[in-house]
Every structure is written in structure tokens, then in C-alpha cells.
Amino acid sequence: MLARLKWRGAVASFFAAAAVAMLLTPAKAQAPSGQPVTIGFSMALTGPLAANGKQALLGMKIWEEEINAKGGLLGRPVKLVYYDDQSNPSTVPGIYTKLIDVDKVDLVLGPYATAQAAPAMPVIMQKGKVFIILFGLDVNHEFNYPKFFAMIPTGPDTKPSFTDGFFEVAAAQNPKPQTVALVAADQEFSRNACDGARDNAKKTNIKVIYDKTYPPSTADFTPIVRAIQAANPDIVTICSYPLDSVGMVKAVNELNYRPKMIGGAMVGLQATVFKRQLGPLLNGWVNYETWVPAKALTFDGTEAFLKQYQARAGAEGVDPLGYYLGTWGYAYI
Template identity: 55%
Template structure:
């Protein structure tokens, strides 16, 4: 009996000591300084709608991560400033983040024109730099610490449009001619430059290739001029403010082509979907996420459920299909890298990110040597069967059928554009 009592006492003491040790570890973890992530974001100005959506997505990641204990035992804290969509403010803001705020790591602002001005400072300090939606920014810097969150492949100027032509060339009557049109701005110019290369690969004859001024509001004359050349394919590169006007003009003049669409930024936004409704039918357009059954990225549906539940209150894009999953995935990659490296040593982080395939809410991501995605996969979808302007229909499979890439294909291309509008 005495022997049994001794064993019980020993067990009780052991449990007590282990519990105390666990509590001590929790206290130590709680006492660690926060992991401070610095960045600027467009919260006002022309890029604010996307900047606010990106910030909400990043905050969702931060909250998720902190509930699980943080990163390397440290709670994550954001330090950020409004860059007002103004590239000239970016260098000063990042200098402040690094020198005054003493943040541990930085990530980029949103968009090509805001990322580029930060690059010299980032390079000077040899920092890891995960960036959000820049088109081929690193082509002029060749910086090994640059990593881009946009799925355009190793050669982004070509990769962003190649899926459109891959899809268009599946038409029963093989297209032979192409017309190019886009705004007179850097993004559109770079995108069409790459599209020309892809068209050349398919031996397409260019019958129209012009740009329109950025302040254009009436696109009817532009599309009439294109129609006069009778192209099989009409490829458009447009900003969100231009896209609705182009689609409306196409419907007004009864535009005829085998395939009409392109890298028409804005089609992925809830506000544009709601505004255009059935006018989208027949278009072959660039998207970054649609809820088709072939898209089964780990965690994407649960992320969007949380995002959408907060979107209206935050005044951001109601669907969150375009930018938000990539902003969340950007932070997933940074967090996973710091956790695995076990520190914020920027050189080690750069090496680790280069050599690792990451699982994220936008699928597996592996970076090429230039910091772009090793394998690109921008989606090109054809809109079909859209009725009315109710945004709820876009939350389900069907209205945006994936035509390219082949591994995510959920339906076949319907041609011509006029016939596809009525399907």
C-alpha cells in the first residue's frame, strides 16, 4: 500500500511539473516581442478599392495566424501607411518603416507602379520582398529577393495573355486574323507587347493595332474602326475604368468576331459584374479565381467565406475573386518561410523561398529564378448564361466557365462571339 501511495505521489508531482513547464512556455511565448510586418497600401486614390480589399485579406491572415500562436512564437503586428496610390510617396514610407518604425520584414504595396519605386531601397538593404500584382517589375532590377504574387509564369508579359490565345485557337473555325486595342498606359502597352508575341506563334495576321487615350469614355468609334477590318480575334487590354465602356460599346454596335475579350481588368470585380450582368455573356476574359468545380485550392473556400462575410461592412469588393486570395497567399508564404527558417534572417528567407514549393489558398506556388511563378496559370473564362444583375449568381459554378489553362478547364469555348452571347 505504501509503495502504491509513493507511485501516486510521484505521478501527481510529475503532472504538476509538466503543467508548470507548459504554462511557463506560454508565458515566454506571450512575452516575446511582436513580429512587425511593414508595408504601404493604396487606401485612397484610384487604387484604393483594391488596396482596401488587399488589406482586409492580410488582416484575416494575421488574425488566423495569431489565433494559432503567431509566427516563431511571436504575435504578428502590421505597421502600414496609406501611399495614396502615389508612387512618389513610396520610397519615403518604406524608409520610415525601416528606420523609424524598425519593422522586422516588409511586403510590397499593390500594383506595378507602386512596387517599382520601392525596389532600390529594398535592394540596397538586401531584403526579402514579396510583391503584390506587379507586371514584370524585376525585369529591370534582376533582384534575387523579389517574389511576385501574380500567376503569369516566368515571362509575365507573354504569360498574362497566352491563355487567351490558347483558348481562342480551340475554335472550330481556326482564327487567322487578330486586332489589338488597349489604353495608352504602361500596363496595357506591356500586355499587348506580349500578346503580339503569342499571336505570332499562332501565325495570326494583325489587321488592327492601336491604342486609345486613357480618358476615353466613348468606345463606339474605336470598336467600329476595328469592326471595319473584320478580325477573327479581338484582343483588348484595359483597366477597370475602361472595361465597362468597351463591353457596352460592343453590345451597342453588335460587334462581330470569332472571339472577343482579353486582359480586360475589371471583369473579375463584383461591381463590374453587377453593372454589366448579361452584357458579359460571350466574352473570353482574364480572371484570377472563379468558383468552378475544377478549382480546388486548399483553403480558398473557407477564406472567401470569411472575406465575404466582412466585405460589405468594410466597403470592399463583395466577391473577392480578383485580388484578395493572392494578398492572403502572399502572407501565407511569408509566414511559412519565417516559421521554417526559424528567424527573420533575410538572406536565409530568400534562399528558402527560392527552393520551396508553397501550399496556399491560390494553389501550389513555386518561384522561378527571376521571382515570377515557375508555372503560370491565369484563368481565361467565357461568360455564359448570365441573367440580370444579381451578384449572387456569380458565387456558384456556371456563369464563368474556365477555358484555359487546360488542367482547370470546366467547359468548351463557344464561337462566334455573337452566338456565344445567346447561349
């Protein structure tokens, strides 16, 4: 069963803001007219990140429709201008250059995911644009760009946040685990999350005895799992992107590897498509989630949005739950 990290304050703040915005917008408004306010961004609609990117986009499209039905912005209609970045970071700079220089959008928003947001930063900084991104982990650490904002439920201590719950659960075990293996994809999100895992290992006094990265193009995870198994750690923390996460789960099960705990910061396992694909193979894994069905996290408008989202998800080929990014896409824009 997947363990769930409950970033209640962050989630509550964003849903509350979304709910308040809905309440403050007049129910009946004059139809917007004139030149639309254009909002541009790239989104992963194909490739490994598409399961999550499609969720976010549907949430954003619902916002676009609702805001136009209520009069638009400044009396003008809103129009989303977006391109598929194919889950490929190399496409991102060209997309944002086109959005700003050719499409001349009024506002730019970030793509989904750390690996996509980071390559957009030089273009955004050169153009001097305000930039709000969706679920990018510590993207601005090296750039230190003052017009940057991130929509992510991690709180101020960003890097350790994705594995904080994992190590908290590990430290509470009796007997307490003494050693940990860290493995991460060699790209922005996974490296940043693994930096945080090292901090959490130190904080909980669990010794790191294996600490390696693998190329993002890796397809066979059996050698990696065998190497970890040979190191014989008590627990294993994995920082991965969707296809890596699936590959790791399958390799661990095929080798019948059973450390005391395994999981951590594995992106993708929150999506229904991967949960269905892996099914019982996920039993025993401890991983982060960003939403739990708690009353404290439900506000006016939350349930109504999810009903609308879920009614459309099937027809648009989108994850029917939407808890991971559909809600965030709506609140983020």
C-alpha cells in the same frame, strides 16, 4: 460568358502552402508579447484599383489575426503597417521610404498591381530589402533584382500568360480567325501583357493588323473602338486596368461592335462591383479569371477561409466573393 484560365499548378501550390501553414501552427499557443514584428506595404484602398486592393487587405488582416491568436511569429505579435497609395503610382516611392526610414518596419511587402509595384523597386533596391509583390506582371524584367519575388499565377512565361487562354480559344474556332487588333493602356501591366499577346498571336499564326496604346487617363473609349472597328480584325485583344476595362465594354456595346472574339487581359472584370455594374453587357466577352470552383483547387482551410472572409466582406465594404484577391492576399503574406 467569361472564359477562365486555369492556372491549376500555381493556385494549388499557394493554397496548399497556406493550408499546410495553418495545420502546422499549434491550435493553442501562448499569447505573443514584446515588440511586434512589423510588416509594411502600400495598398490601393481608394481609386480605380480599390476594389481589388481591399480584397487583398482583408485577406492579409485575417492572416494577421490568426497568426497572433496562435502565438505570433517568434513569440512576438505581428502588426501590419500600411498606407493607401490611392491607386496612384506616384505615391508609392514616398510610402516605401517612410515605411523603411521612419516606421522602420521589419519586413516590406509589395503593393497590389504592376503599376504600383514598379515605382517601389528603386527604393527597395537602394535599401537592399527582400521584396515580395502581389500580382505584378514581369516587374523585375528590367531591374533583375535578386531579392525579388512575385505572387502571381502566371507560371514562368509571365507576359503571354494573361492572353494565352484567349488565343487558345480563338485558334480552336472554325473557321479560325486570321487577324487580331491589340490595344493596351500605356502603363506597365498593360504593355507587358500586350507584349505577351504579340507572342501569342505569332504562336497561333494570327496576323496583327492593329496595335496601339492609349493614355491611362483616357475617359472616352468610343474613338478607340471606332478605329479598331475600321481596321476590321477578326478578334480584339484588350490589355487594360479596371476603369479602362469598364469603358471599353460600354463603348463596344454602345457602338454595337461585334468581332468574332473580344477580351483578353482586362483587369477589373473579375470584381463583383464591376460585374454588377456591367451585367449583361459582359455577355460574349472572353477574359481571364484566376479561380474556378473546382475540387482540385480546394484544400483544407480554403473553404473555411472563404466563409470567414465572406462573413466580414460586407461590413468592410469589400467584394463579397474574394476569389480574385482575398484568397491571394492571405496566401501571399
